[in-house]
Amino acid sequence: MPPVEPLIGFFAATHAVAAAVWVGAVFMGSVIDWPVARATVEPHQFPFRFIVGQGHRVFVWVYAGIAILLVSGAVLLWLAPPQTPFESTLAALKVLALAVMVGNTLYGSLRTWPNLQFATAEEAKFLYRGYMIRAYITCSSGIFAIVLGALGRHLKAVF
Numbered sequence: 001m002p003p004v005e006p007l008i009g010f011f012a013a014t015h016a017v018a019a020a021v022w023v024g025a026v027f028m029g030s031v032i033d034w035p036v037a038r039a040t041v042e043p044h045q046f047p048f049r050f051i052v053g054q055g056h057r058v059f060v061w062v063y064a065g066i067a068i069l070l071v072s073g074a075v076l077l078w079l080a081p082p083q084t085p086f087e088s089t090l091a092a093l094k095v096l097a098l099a100v101m102v103g104n105t106l107y108g109s110l111r112t113w114p115n116l117q118f119a120t121a122e123e124a125k126f127l128y129r130g131y132m133i134r135a136y137i138t139c140s141s142g143i144f145a146i147v148l149g150a151l152g153r154h155l156k157a158v159f
């Protein structure tokens with residue numbers, strides 16, 4: 001049996017990069033870009049071209065991030081299964097965070113996004129308000145999961 005530590009290191013690094021790309025994209029889109037995009041149009045308008053263009057470009061990165069995070073997380077669990085109740089709790093909380101993030105992302109892609117294509121500026125502003133609230137929840141859940149991932153490594157020896 002080959003040594004397992006390098007494999008764990010490889011998948012942990014892949015997992016961390018996928019988390020950074022996904023959470024970073026949602027952070028950028030909601031906290032940085034949206035207020036600036038909104039300020040570039042009149043109050044009765046909606047920045048359709050920017051939002052649709054950004055959506056098309058970010059789509060592939062977000063879904064690649066989700067797929068890689070899921071697969072690498074599952075492989076890490078398989079290579080180094082939780083040994084204590086503390087580790088099991090961390091893993092369960094992370095699965096929960098991921099479920100919230102994926103649920104919000106799918107809702108955005110399958111419900112908000114198609115409706116946005118045919119919306120008036122007023123309707124788009126209303127749709128985007130909900131979309132942004134879900135983006136903040138996704139981003140916070142992602143940061144929470146990143147903190148759990150980093151904490152787990154250092155607190156394992158203590159609990």
Ligand code: HEM
Pocket residue numbers: 012013015016019023069070072073074076077080091094095097098101141142143145146147148149150152153154
């Ligand atoms: C199905 C859901 C998930 C599973 C099963 C999972 C599993 C794991 C496992 C087993 C580790 C290694 C812990 C260790 O050995 O110390 C880990 C680390 C980590 N996880 Fe997750 N995870 C999941 C979701 C997430 C999410 C949603 C994020 C963030 C968006 C995330 C971010 C991280 C980070 C940053 C690390 C630290 C990597 C490192 O060692 O440097 N994980 N995860």
